[in-house]
Amino acid sequence: xxxxxxxxxxxxxxxxxxxxxxxxxxxxxxxxxxxxxxxxxxxxxxxxxxxxxxxxxxxxxxxxxxxxxxxxxxxxxxxxxxxxxxxxxxxxxxxxxxxxxxxxxxxxxxxxxxxxxxxxxxxxxxxxxxxxxxxxxxxxxxxxxxxxxxxxxxxxxxxxxxxxxxxxxxxxxxxxxxxxxxxxxxxxxxxxxxxxxxxxxxxxxxxxxxxxxxxxxxxxxxxxxxxxxxxxxxxxxxxxxxxxxxxxxxxxxxxxxxxxxxxxxxxxxxxxxxxxxxxxxxxxxxxxxxxxxxxxxxxxxxxxxxxxxxxxxxxxxxxxxxxxxxxxxxxxxxxxxxxxxxxxxxxxxxxxxxxxxxxxxxxxxxxxxxxxxxxxxxxxxxxxxxxxxxxxxxxxxxxxxxxxxxxxxxxxxxxxxxxxxxxxxxxxxxxxxxxxxxxxxxxxxxxxxxxxxxxxxxxxxxxxxxxxxxxxxxxxxxxxxxxxxxxxxxxxxxxxxxxxxxxxxxxxxxxxxxxxxxxxxxxxxxxxxxxxxxxxxxxxxxxxxxxxxxxxxxxxxxxxxxxxxxxxxxxxxxxxxxxxxxxxxxxxxxxxxxxxxxxxxxxxxxxxxxxxxxxxxxxxxxxxxxxxxxxxxxxxxxxxxxxxxxxxxxxxxxxx
Amino acid sequence: xxxxxxxxxxxxxxxxxxxxxxxxxxxxxxxxxxxxxxxxxxxxxxxxxxxxxxxxxxxxxxxxxxxxxxxxxxxxxxxxxxxxxxxxxxxxxxxxxxxxxxxxxxxxxxxxxxxxxxxxxxxxxxxxxxxxxxxxxxxxxxxxxxxxxxxxxxxxxxxxxxxxxxxxxxxxxxxxxxxxxxxxxxxxxxxxxxxxxxxxxxxx
Numbered sequence: 001x002x003x004x005x006x007x008x009x010x011x012x013x014x015x016x017x018x019x020x021x022x023x024x025x026x027x028x029x030x031x032x033x034x035x036x037x038x039x040x041x042x043x044x045x046x047x048x049x050x051x052x053x054x055x056x057x058x059x060x061x062x063x064x065x066x067x068x069x070x071x072x073x074x075x076x077x078x079x080x081x082x083x084x085x086x087x088x089x090x091x092x093x094x095x096x097x098x099x100x101x102x103x104x105x106x107x108x109x110x111x112x113x114x115x116x117x118x119x120x121x122x123x124x125x126x127x128x129x130x131x132x133x134x135x136x137x138x139x140x141x142x143x144x145x146x147x148x149x150x151x152x153x154x155x156x157x158x159x160x161x162x163x164x165x166x167x168x169x170x171x172x173x174x175x176x177x178x179x180x181x182x183x184x185x186x187x188x189x190x191x192x193x194x195x196x197x198x199x200x201x202x203x204x205x206x207x208x209x210x211x212x213x214x215x216x217x218x219x220x221x222x223x224x225x226x227x228x229x230x231x232x233x234x235x236x237x238x239x240x241x242x243x244x245x246x247x248x249x250x251x252x253x254x255x256x257x258x259x260x261x262x263x264x265x266x267x268x269x270x271x272x273x274x275x276x277x278x279x280x281x282x283x284x285x286x287x288x289x290x291x292x293x294x295x296x297x298x299x300x301x302x303x304x305x306x307x308x309x310x311x312x313x314x315x316x317x318x319x320x321x322x323x324x325x326x327x328x329x330x331x332x333x334x335x336x337x338x339x340x341x342x343x344x345x346x347x348x349x350x351x352x353x354x355x356x357x358x359x360x361x362x363x364x365x366x367x368x369x370x371x372x373x374x375x376x377x378x379x380x381x382x383x384x385x386x387x388x389x390x391x392x393x394x395x396x397x398x399x400x401x402x403x404x405x406x407x408x409x410x411x412x413x414x415x416x417x418x419x420x421x422x423x424x425x426x427x428x429x430x431x432x433x434x435x436x437x438x439x440x441x442x443x444x445x446x447x448x449x450x451x452x453x454x455x456x457x458x459x460x461x462x463x464x465x466x467x468x469x470x471x472x473x474x475x476x477x478x479x480x481x482x483x484x485x486x487x488x489x490x491x492x493x494x495x496x497x498x499x500x501x502x503x504x505x506x507x508x509x510x511x512x513x514x515x516x517x518x519x520x521x522x523x524x525x526x527x528x529x530x531x532x533x534x535x536x537x538x539x540x541x542x543x544x545x546x547x548x549x550x551x552x553x554x555x556x557x558x559x560x561x562x563x564x565x566x567x568x569x570x571x572x573x574x575x576x577x578x579x580x581x582x583x584x585x586x587x588x589x590x591x592x593x594x595x596x597x598x599x600x601x602x603x604x605x606x607x608x609x610x611x612x613x614x615x616x617x618x619x620x621x622x623x624x625x626x627x628x629x630x631x632x633x634x635x636x637x638x639x640x641x642x643x644x645x646x647x648x649x650x651x652x653x654x655x656x
Numbered sequence: 657x658x659x660x661x662x663x664x665x666x667x668x669x670x671x672x673x674x675x676x677x678x679x680x681x682x683x684x685x686x687x688x689x690x691x692x693x694x695x696x697x698x699x700x701x702x703x704x705x706x707x708x709x710x711x712x713x714x715x716x717x718x719x720x721x722x723x724x725x726x727x728x729x730x731x732x733x734x735x736x737x738x739x740x741x742x743x744x745x746x747x748x749x750x751x752x753x754x755x756x757x758x759x760x761x762x763x764x765x766x767x768x769x770x771x772x773x774x775x776x777x778x779x780x781x782x783x784x785x786x787x788x789x790x791x792x793x794x795x796x797x798x799x800x801x802x803x804x805x806x807x808x809x810x811x812x813x814x815x816x817x818x819x820x821x822x823x824x825x826x827x828x829x830x831x832x833x834x835x836x837x838x839x840x841x842x843x844x845x846x847x848x849x850x851x852x853x854x855x856x857x858x859x860x
């Protein structure tokens with residue numbers, strides 16, 4: 001009995017009322033989920049329709065749901081930090097707890113919120129936009145999702161089991177080494193990110209092949225929609241950057257687990273090597289998440305200004321040059337670490353160069369709006385508000401890239417304000433815009449516009465109230481990662497204002513949740529499949545799209561092909577006769593991705609606690625799943641013509 | 657990319673909108689190899705940065721047994737050649753030759769792993785372990801990562817031989833053999849870099 005008690009007190013995090021509250025609520029939520037699923041007899045449905053699905057649209061929806069939950073968790077972290085900093089000398093969080101919270105806030109927002117929301121949009125939109133029936137590797141796609149899911153679960157568990165990592169979101173050694181972080185928190189960091197990172201890498205490969213090889217006939221590269229281009233750019237960056245992360249985390253694991261000396265201070269280790277490596281991934285990573293947002297803005301601007309995108313070719317060029325240049329800027333993250341003047345100068349210039357293609361894009365969006373008939377829908381409002389926000393964020397970025405000035409700004413609140421400005425104003429606003437824009441395609445109804453606008457204004461006003469004061473706090477000398485400060489520093493008033501802004505954004509999030517709930521309850525079915533009067537192929541099919549997406553594969557002749565089709569129809573030109581239906585080739589559902597990822601989770605959990613009785617069965621399970629899959633040959637089937645005809649007739653109300 | 661075209665072309669079916677699955681998988685595997693190249697590049701970069709940080713422990717010059725490394729290099733290069741012979745047999749439609757050459761390749765691969773393990777055990781006995789210095793951490797990790805790849809390739813090869821016996825040469829097994837041989841050649845190329853950067857430059 002005593003051994004159990006002692007084990008439990010080491011295993012579970014105890015002694016903090018906040019964490020106790022979280023443990024109770026997690027326990028109750030799990031009981032509630034099990035109860036609801038059992039009561040309504042939904043276990044079989046959950047397994048057949050969702051856990052084993054290889055349908056890209058459903059995988060996309062699961063990504064979106066997870067990322068909204070993670071936005072909640074990361075947001076609560078943010079509000080806890082802002083509460084602690086609201087007044088001088090606050091005693092709301094302990095220093096240790098504060099360190100854990102800023103670490104998990106950063107990791108969750110970038111890797112478990114922004115990345116899955118982005119992958120969710122890729123999954124939902126890309127095949128539809130290029131006229132394909134699925135992604136190139138549907139099985140792999142499902143595996144990617146479940147690896148992300150179980151990796152995220154592992155990371156989130158650290159909050160109540162064993163303790164969270166507290167060495168910052170990029171876990172610099174020697175602080176993240178065994179001596180600096182002796183607990184299990186850092187192990188959760190390594191394995192949570194490692195497992196989901198493998199999934200991200202595979203998503204990158206999957207979408208490159210999908211985009212390059214599965215476009216509808218006639219869609220040349222220079223006729224691709226801009227979101228597809230931005231996805232391609234982002235995925236190319238993923239496959240070049242994520243392997244570096246995999247190895248970097250692996251080496252940190254070698255240090256912590258096997259006593260290697262890659263990044264230790266003794267026996268010849270070199271912590272700077274880690275910092276170089278992690279930023280060789282970390283800097284491209286911010287472009288990985290923002291490039292798709294640029295694609296989303298391009299789609300939305302041309303849809304709601306009713307104009308072809310201005311400067312298509314320069315947009316493509318800008319996307320590609322940003323994804324290449326992102327690999328030559330990593331050292332600007334440590335200008336103050338003594339790399340020398342020449343190195344600093346090189347990285348200062350390469351960083352500034354990125355402002356040029358970004359400026360090109362901003363002007364393209366503005367010129368697209370110029371003399372357009374703009375409709376102020378919520379997606380369009382997110383897009384318009386993004387432009388000034390990103391211009392300010394970009395300019396403060398250029399200020400940071402001036403190496404001598406950076407010695408003043410480095411690790412200060414100026415930096416915090418800058419990257420939140422580009423990541424919230426660019427990435428989060430962009431993904432919200434995209435989610436609202438493609439929501440009717442996912443579910444067949446629009447989100448409530450009024451509540452969406454409330455959420456929009458609360459987020460926007462909250463954003464400026466929160467982060468503008470931080471620029472000044474940074475210039476006044478407040479550094480990041482500080483958990484409290486004295487009254488006589490004079491930082492109190494600006495911090496209080498900033499906290500108010502943080503809570504305004506929190507209320508904005510509540511409005512978004514309300515918006516979704518309200519829209520589900522009072523949904524008005526969209527029967528057209530094209531509620532925004534869209535321009536690209538995804539709007540040419542019913543919403544939500546049938547399993548096979550396109551009954552007959554479309555032939556593309558122009559950049560905004562669906563728009564051109566509608567123009568032709570309006571001018572009275574009849575459509576080309578549709579080709580006859582054929583049986584459609586589809587992949588079979590499979591439970592292997594879910595099971596295999598779960599084994600990864602088991603192995604990861606074993607590595608965290610150094611429990612070989614978890615590690616060995618976990619890794620063996622992974623290997624067995626791979627072999628079983630390799631021996632499966634009967635992995636697809638054909639949907640017969642009759643069934644396609646019936647589905648189409650039902651979807652189009654008998655018109656087909 | 658060349659392989660995608662040559663192998664994709666002759667079993668492309670003409671049904672509209674149904675993509676050539678095997679060709680897609682071949683292309684996907686090329687992209688995977690790019691990611692693996694970057695992983696090895698990262699390990700190489702780490703090794704090059706840390707290779708003089710011996711922290712008073714043994715250096716490469718003292719540890720490396722060049723005759724053994726040359727022997728294992730020849731074994732691995734030969735196995736790459738025999739895996740090519742396997743593909744050649746497959747293209748001539750000779751199943752027995754295909755499985756036979758794959759078996760020879762697997763035996764050579766296993767011999768390579770055996771020599772590597774012998775080298776590692778020998779070094780550990782001399783007191784040169786992963787924990788001794790940053791140089792040795794980087795050495796064992798880089799060489800071990802290659803060895804792990806070869807081991808995975810061996811398991812894969814055995815599984816594929818079983819599938820070939822059961823199913824013969826079909827478009828699916830043909831693509832699987834092509835992918836495996838691509839992977840095997842890739843490991844060979846990585847070894848040549850390893851041999852040069854780690855062993856030759858280590859004793860020079």
